[in-house]
Amino acid sequence: MLELSNKTNLLEQSGYKYSLQDVEEANLYRDIYNYEEVPRVGFNHRRVPMAMPEEIWITDTTFRDGQQSMEPYTVDQIVDLYKLMSRLGGPFGIIRQTEFFAYSWKDREAIRRCQDLGLQFPEITTWIRANREDFKLVKDLGIRETGILVSCSDYHIFNKLKLTRKQAMEQYLATVDMAFEAGVMPRCHLEDITRADFYGFVVPFVNELMKRSEQAGIPVRIRACDTMGYGVPYTEVDLPRSVAGIMYGLQFYSGVPSEMLEWHGHNDFYKAVPNAVVAWLYGASSVNCTLLGIGERTGNIPLEAMVMEYAALRGSFDGMDSTVITEIADYYKNNIGYKIPPMTPFVGRDFNVTRAGIHADGILKDEEIYNVFNTRKLLNRAPSVLLGQNSGLAGIAYWINNNYGLTGDKQVQKHDPLVLSVKEWIDNEYVGGRQSTLSVNEIESKIKELSGGQL
Numbered sequence: 001m002l003e004l005s006n007k008t009n010l011l012e013q014s015g016y017k018y019s020l021q022d023v024e025e026a027n028l029y030r031d032i033y034n035y036e037e038v039p040r041v042g043f044n045h046r047r048v049p050m051a052m053p054e055e056i057w058i059t060d061t062t063f064r065d066g067q068q069s070m071e072p073y074t075v076d077q078i079v080d081l082y083k084l085m086s087r088l089g090g091p092f093g094i095i096r097q098t099e100f101f102a103y104s105w106k107d108r109e110a111i112r113r114c115q116d117l118g119l120q121f122p123e124i125t126t127w128i129r130a131n132r133e134d135f136k137l138v139k140d141l142g143i144r145e146t147g148i149l150v151s152c153s154d155y156h157i158f159n160k161l162k163l164t165r166k167q168a169m170e171q172y173l174a175t176v177d178m179a180f181e182a183g184v185m186p187r188c189h190l191e192d193i194t195r196a197d198f199y200g201f202v203v204p205f206v207n208e209l210m211k212r213s214e215q216a217g218i219p220v221r222i223r224a225c226d227t228m229g230y231g232v233p234y235t236e237v238d239l240p241r242s243v244a245g246i247m248y249g250l251q252f253y254s255g256v257p258s259e260m261l262e263w264h265g266h267n268d269f270y271k272a273v274p275n276a277v278v279a280w281l282y283g284a285s286s287v288n289c290t291l292l293g294i295g296e297r298t299g300n301i302p303l304e305a306m307v308m309e310y311a312a313l314r315g316s317f318d319g320m321d322s323t324v325i326t327e328i329a330d331y332y333k334n335n336i337g338y339k340i341p342p343m344t345p346f347v348g349r350d351f352n353v354t355r356a357g358i359h360a361d362g363i364l365k366d367e368e369i370y371n372v373f374n375t376r377k378l379l380n381r382a383p384s385v386l387l388g389q390n391s392g393l394a395g396i397a398y399w400i401n402n403n404y405g406l407t408g409d410k411q412v413q414k415h416d417p418l419v420l421s422v423k424e425w426i427d428n429e430y431v432g433g434r435q436s437t438l439s440v441n442e443i444e445s446k447i448k449e450l451s452g453g454q455l
Contacts, residue, residue: 047235079113273302
């Protein structure tokens with residue numbers, strides 16, 4: 001049957017509706033996931049249309065998924081990070097929502113204190129257990145939307161929950177009905193979607209969710225969860241690993257509107273960020289992240305990365321204050337004691353630092369040669385160099401100028417007597433057998449000595 005699509009404005013086949021395939025044995029996709037080898041990527045040479053939504057945004061799960069891999073945040077830390085996140089997201093709420101646990105007294109206290117700030121964005125949502133008491137709790141807290149776990153792969157349905165697909169679907173739908181009865185908007189977390197039978201379980205389940213949503217008059221958000229990081233961003237890839245295919249299928253076969261479609265990914269195979277970008281490009285309005293990418297195993301999609309991807313795709317930050325990214329990194333280091341790996345993009349100590357003397361010489365002449373963008377403007381971080389056995393005169397001069405804020409006529413050049421003296425001292429350190437890099441305190445102490453206290 002041909003019907004006019006209100007999304008593409010073209011006549012499209014819409015007669016076939018996928019029904020639940022209640023199989024007797026689990027489909028574990030052993031041709032892809034045989035566990036003894038790296039998971040394989042199969043191609044079917046079918047392309048789906050790119051469908052960037054009119055509006056895209058970022059959501060956060062720092063206080064839920066992010067807390068599952070590190071020492072839990074204190075209430076004060078949650079409040080501080082929430083305020084920083086709000087500033088980063090800007091007045092238009094590009095960071096639209098953030099997700100909290102609601103189990104303990106501490107969780108609920110953090111929610112109340114963040115609510116008391118009266119900030120419009122990010123909206124506070126929750127993640128709860130699927131029972132009536134928790135739905136009532138969410139309603140009493142004044143929370144509009146809550147996450148519900150609805151695992152969708154046979155790995156979880158058969159091997160973990162010990163259910164059939166039909167039993168799992170009935171159990172999940174009963175839980176969603178409880179949310180509707182409580183007047184709470186459910187956000188269904190389709191766990192492990194990249195190992196799920198997409199047409200045999202996911203599509204018929206989501207179709208029933210959309211039907212019940214319409215009957216209840218309450219929207220349902222669909223969060224597609226790449227729980228193990230198996231999703232791939234390449235075109236023409238088979239399901240269940242194709243991120244583009246999942247986004248297209250949920251829209252085309254289940255009628256999920258872009259604003260109700262969200263991607264949640266993990267970084268097990270280094271694809272968290274490209275997969276999230278593909279999710280945006282192929283129809284999801286929101287991608288779910290954590291600050292610094294902190295989360296289960298290898299982590300989640302780094303929120304700060306998606307801030308940059310948003311600006312790259314839209315040509316503007318649309319009110320986001322990217323300099324807050326550096327404040328967030330400093331808060332993790334100084335207030336939480338979290339050690340950020342030094343090479344981490346945008347937030348690591350060495351993100352815009354070079355050790356090589358030839359690179360430092362280039363930065364001294366024109367920082368654009370070896371700096372990814374104007375990090376002073378966008379991150380409030382000047383490019384820097386580290387001094388060691390490979391540092392040349394240019395690197396030393398640049399370090400002195402940058403570290404002491406010397407500008408204009410006050411800047412030292414690479415043949416300045418002070419620079420030559422520092423170079424001689426560094427060379428002698430390494431001739432003597434030193435292996436480690438020089439600390440800032442060591443360098444500053446020596447420069448104070450060599451400059452006669454002038455610096």
